[in-house]
Amino acid sequence: MAEVALWRMKGRRRAPLDRRLLVLAGLLIGAAASFISWGLPWSDGAPSAYILQLRATKLAGLICVGTAIGLATVLFQTLSNNRILTPSIMGFDALFLLMQSVLVMMFGLASMAQLSGFAGFLLNAGVMMVAALVLFTGLLRRTRGDIQLMILVGVVIAVLLRTLAVFLQRLMDPSAxxxxxxRMFAQFGSIDRGALLAAAGVTLLATLWLLRRAALLDVAALGRDQARSLGVRYDRLQMQLLCIIAALVSVSTALVGPIAFLGLLVTSLAHSLMQSHRHALLLPASALIAAIVLVAGQTLFERLLQLQSSLAIVIEFCGGLLFILLLMRGKLR
Known part of the structure; x- marks a missing residue:
């Protein structure tokens, strides 16, 4: 009954769009315009169509990945009731690197080149999604919905996967x-268009589904017992959110590679900026901030500094420092 009441209240009274979200949207538009137009070569009085197409594809990939990681991290922190955890703790990046190592060991570099496009995206995303769903469903049933125990088991599995990946890498020749x-860090230089369309479709569907249920997510953040006492089907909602987290992290990792600490960085910024626990504000704020960080950072690296270093390395470094700072300050919730 309470769940129905929440939906009715949401339909009758919709809060106006927060000005801070409008500012973030404006910053993203400005960063995107700079990324597209900065240093764009012109030929015969018109911009180069080929360069413009490459930049547009990369820009769409940056926004898609940022949105997926921002949303997934907010959901994972809501379920775990912990502000320093991200979905990467469950071993998504370790599984991705293990898959790359296995493919190189079994099929060689030629097969890796053939699986670098849409086929590789489907293979990587499919395996990660299936593995995550098996882990989530199996552990939650055996632990009776204990999300903390599931996270601990996920950490152990992640360590095992990383160890196996390192072992296989020790056996490879230098070229392999x-x-x-x-593949150890996210690469935005060569994004397959078919894979980008598939990832964008999954991200868009997940975004619409989550925004329509922002009120239920606010209640779920209160905890299992409180949410169930208010009439929310918590176990069902928990499984739905875990499936969405698995889908978002899988498609973003399969598209560009692992980028573990971006979610922690942008969700911390979103909480500091919005000063609210409402998911109607946190979800879009995290997605916008993540997209701004990626687009502005890539613009800074490529256009201004003329560097070829990976943006993901800098993000991982900053996110690691933030993780240590949050631990020292005790901001876990």
Missing amino acids: FAVVQT
Whole structure:
């Protein structure tokens, strides 16, 4: 009954769009315009169509990945009731690197080149999604919905996967290891258009589904017992959110590679900026901030500094420092 009441209240009274979200949207538009237009070569009085197309594809990939990671991290922190956890703790990045190592060991570099496009995206995303769903459903049933125990088991599995990946990399020849090493951090240089469309479709559907249920997410953040006492089907909602987290992290990782600490960085900024626990504000704020960080950072690296270093390395460094700072300050919730 309470769940129905929440839906009715949401339909009758909709809060106006927060000005801070409008500011973030404006910053993202400005960053996107700079990324597209800065240093764009012109030919015959018109911008180069080929360069413009490459930049547009990369821009769409940056926004898609940022949105997926921002949303997934907010949901995972809501379920775990912990502000320093991200979905990467469950071993998504470790599974991705293990898959790359296994593919190189079994099929060689030629097969890796063939699986670098849409086929590789489907394979990586499919395996990660299936593995995550098996882990979530199996552990939650055996632990009776204990999300904390599931996270602990996920940490152990992540360590095991990383150990196996390192072991396989020790057995590779230098050329094969160099190929796997390039997959250890997110790369935005060569994004397949078919894979981008698939990832964008999954991200868009997840975004619409979550925004329509923002009120239920606010109640779920109170905890299992409180949410169930208010009439929310918590177990069902929990499984739905875990499936969405698995889908978002899988498609973003399969599209560009692992980028673990981006979610922690942007959700912390979103909480500081919005000063609210309402998911109607946190979800879009986290998605916008993540997209701004990626687009503005890539613009800074490529256009202003003329560097070829990976943006993901800088983000991982800053996110790691923030993780240590949050631990020292005790801001876990």
